[in-house]
Every structure is written in C-alpha cells, then in structure tokens.
Amino acid sequence: MSLSGIFQSRAGLLWLCLLLWSCQEAAPPAGAKLPSEAEAALRLAPKWELFSLDPEVEPDDAQPETFHGWKVLGSVEIRDEATRQRLLESLKASVAANPGVVAACFSPRHGIRVKQNGEQHDFVICFQCYYIRWYPHDEPESGFNPTDSPVDAFNSVLQQANVPLPAQPK
Structure with missing residues (x-):
C-alpha cells in the first residue's frame, strides 16, 4: 500500500494517530528534574570520574577500555567540589x-562515574541526542533528558586535563 493509501484509509489514519501519540508520550515533560537519587549521588560523591567517549564505536562490552560498551578516549578524576x-x-x-525534545539517536561523548555510600552510579551522556542513560548500582535504569547546554563546560574540564575529545557533531 502506498503512503497516500495509508492516509486515505481510516485504519491508516488511526495507526498514524497512535504512532504520533506514542512518540509524544515518550518525550520528557518540560521542566523535568534529575531523579533525586541520581542528583544525590552526584552531589554527595567525593569525586567524579569524567569520561570522554567515542560515539562512533558501537557498544561492545568485550573490548577493553570501554564504559558501558563505548570506547574510552580518556578520563579525569574531579576532586574539586x-x-x-x-x-x-x-x-x-x-x-x-528541556522542552520535551528527544532524538532517536544515541551517540554519547561523555560519561560520569561516581561512588557514593559504597554504591556506584554511572551516567552515559549524549548531549547531541538529549539523552542520559543512568546505571545506579551498576544496573541499567531509565534515563533522563538534558539539553546540549552543558557540553562546553564538560569539554572544558576534559581539555584542561589534556583528555582527548571525540569529533564533535556536524
């Protein structure tokens, strides 16, 4: 059936409405907040390890030097509060x-690892795609959605430590 045929049939129109509705439901609400457990872990941890990740490498946990499957280009320990x-x-x-924007891609260039009260929390961050995967207690958890505004601050910390950055999105 052609695309015009789908739009002409009632079933096709209903399918399209359901598809658009489900995509809208997946978007985060505007004014969302970091999950309280994630914020507490980041705020209270005595140090962070900030990673520079290669977004072009497909996840493969078998490779050494990966962070949740993404190739690590380098990292820096941040002790300065x-x-x-x-x-x-x-x-x-x-x-x-974030006004409710989520991209369909996932090309992470940053990661954070913190340990707080004996618990590890990892964050795999794709500012380009507006998505952060959170792994509390080394288990996958639902993520949350930033904008790309922090990218310069994160890159600046990595550059000051002479950590290589991946190619930036075009």
Whole structure:
C-alpha cells in the first residue's frame, strides 16, 4: 500500500494517530528534574570520574577500555567540589530546560562515574541526542533528558586535563 493509501484509509489514519501519540508520550515533560537519587549521588560523591567517549564505536562490552560498551578516549578524576557543583548545576538546569525534545539517536561523548555510600552510579551522556542513560548500582535504569547546554563546560574540564575529545557533531 502506498503512503497516500495509508492516509486515505481510516485504519491508516488511526495507526498514524497512535504512532504520533506514542512518540509524544515518550518525550520528557518540560521542566523535568534529575531523579533525586541520581542528583544525590552526584552531589554527595567525593569525586567524579569524567569520561570522554567515542560515539562512533558501537557498544561492545568485550573490548577493553570501554564504559558501558563505548570506547574510552580518556578520563579525569574531579576532586574539586566547585568544579563538580558547576557541572551538576549545568546538568540540572539543562534537564529542567528541556522542552520535551528527544532524538532517536544515541551517540554519547561523555560519561560520569561516581561512588557514593559504597554504591556506584554511572551516567552515559549524549548531549547531541538529549539523552542520559543512568546505571545506579551498576544496573541499567531509565534515563533522563538534558539539553546540549552543558557540553562546553564538560569539554572544558576534559581539555584542561589534556583528555582527548571525540569529533564533535556536524
């Protein structure tokens, strides 16, 4: 059946409406917040490990030097509380500012690992696609949606530590 035929039939029109409705439901609400457990882990951890990831490498947990399957280009340990707070505040603000936009891609260029109260929390971040995968307790959890506004702050911290950055999106 041609595309015009789908739109002419009632069943096709109903299918299209359901598809659009389901995509809309998957988008985050505007003004969303970081999950409280994720925010607490990031805020209270005494250090962060910030990763630079290669978004062009398909996930493969068998490769050494990966972060949840993505090739690690380098990382830096962030012990300075002011730097961690600046990055956290930029992340929180970007999640709150996301108007409900989510892309269909996932090309992460950043990652964060924190350990707080003996629990590990990992964040695989794709600012380009407006999605962060959160792994509390080393288990996959639902993610959340930032904007791309924190990318310069994250890249600046990596560059100051001479950590290579991946190619930036075009």
